[in-house]
Amino acid sequence: MTAADPAPLRQRAAPPDTEQAGISLGRDAWRRLRRDPVAIVGAVLVLLFVAVAFLAPVLAPWGPTDTPGKDLVTPTNVPGPSTEHWLGLDNLGRDELSRVLHGARQSLVVGVVSLLFGAVTGSLVGLVAGSFGGRIDNLIMRLMDIMLAVPGLLFAIGLAALLGHSLTSVMIAVGTVNVPVFARLLRGSMLTQRSADYALAITSLGVRRRTLILRHVLPNSLSPVIVQGTLTLATAIIDAAGLAFLGLSGTDPGVPEWGRMLAETQRYLSSAPHLAIFPGVAIVLAALGFTLLGESLREALDPTYRR
């Protein structure tokens, strides 16, 4: 598209490249993403994870609390994988595959809700800081620095313990940890965009500051936030599993949760390692999917990576 304009401009016929017409940056990134094998692996993992979460009752051969193998399990013998129970049985005779599949729902809900909570709150905070600047910006960002100074998981543990043992408090805790991350990211991105040439050009047209920020600066500042969101979903799932492992996500045994499954099987680690391996693998795959997708999304959206 950088061809020199020939002098008789009005005579020039429209180029036949209909493919070029109306391609936004988003669609450009989408095209790039489809060609990236890493992105495809990540997307497959993420889709698998989401599909399992939604279809768990259909896919799982047993319910999460059914105990089809309660006669096979003794305190000293927890059977491993077999043709009937692909991932083996747990210490109460429940089908491990069914529990892992049902656990995906918990992880997805916790991951998405805590991410949304953290990303929305953090972005609002960053938007306020980045829009007003000056003293407000300073005050907000120093608060965010204080939050960031405390190690994330420690902060989440403290907060979850404070809010009481429940899934909601885990989601709030994991979300809150991410607030300063998103606030800093959006604010920094907005500061860059506000000093961009187009921001000056738009200001020179007499556009109001509110319009400048909400209509021009904010949409241009969002792509790092989207990328960070995908990456944060991975850590949110891990963090939520960590809090559940520590017993902070409530104790309803009817709701399988990967982190809590790991915690419950600690005593059987030497005799029935499969009970730790399969939920662990599930956590790793879910987190890996979001990480791969997030990284390739970053590459697709970042203009410096463009070829």
Add this chain to the structure above:
Amino acid sequence: MPQENPGPPAETPEPLLRVRDLTVAFTQRHRRDQVAVDHLDLDIPQGSTVGLVGESGSGKSVTSLAVLGLLPRRGVRLTGSIRFGGRELLGLSPADLRTIRGKDIAMVFQDPMTCLNPVLTIGTQVTEVLHRHQKLPRGSARERAADLLDQVGIPDPARRLGEYPHQLSGGMRQRALIAIALACRPRLLIADEPTTALDVTIQAQILALLRDLVTDTGTTLLLITHDLGIVAGTCDTVHVMYSGRIVESAPRGPLFADPAHPYTAGLLSSVPRLDAPRGTRLVPVPGSPTDTLPWDNACAFAPRCTRADALCTDRAPHERTEGPRTLRCHHPLSDPAPDPAPDRAPVLAPGPVPPTATGGPNLLPEDVA
């Protein structure tokens, strides 16, 4: 600063833009102020095309930003007077300034590749200013936007309205930016290096377009550039700026035919000419724009000037009028260099002074960072 000439005669109507004694300084704690524009006087008459020429750092862009009130509020000291259409712009509230920007004064910037918002379509960006200042409803704003694109020579404007900036070439983008700037028929258009980021053939097209639009619409144009070649084909009057002050102002003809300030002459001889004999070497202005003296008690150009003598580093030259031109120089080229005229009696070192005796950055009394 003391004015020797009492300004233009009273019967001339006030120019569209009248800048008086404008000083812009960037302040920093624990540092000396950086004076970007130094007691600048500038008149832009209604309907004229005025060129403001100077090297990087001479303060020309800062001047244009000051006129539009686009300089940051913190860290900038702004004094003097900027009157536009009889109204003082300095000290206007941000809300009042916003109603002037884009409607009465519009600006075209240097780099069309970065001056359009990449995530919005061209149409959205053209209609935005129409909506802002003329309160046009969406449909008619869209029609007007298509007219505007057509007016600046963008083919198939209806389709272009739906395209994003990255789908347009550099020249097309600059055309689109000019369309946006002219959307509300501003009285003054400031074009800050509008062709610097474009290749030469496109430069010529954009300049021709600006010239035509200015003639057609009667818009007053302030063209800021470092390139005298651009000024030569476009402007009625040219102001040459050096280190924050205007050192020579003249109508285009006399300025090019017979430059009076050594800096103007230096700029002219550093432009390649087609009619020059083969083998003619380009003569650059020696030194760099950082080799300046403060205007307070010296000529800022003295360290780089081949005609400088002790007088030039001793006191600031006053502005004086010679026919159609005004000039700020102790030893203009209209005077014979080695033999200063008798009215400049207080010359400390009369007679020929070898340029190297006072010129050259080594003899700076202090480091002017």
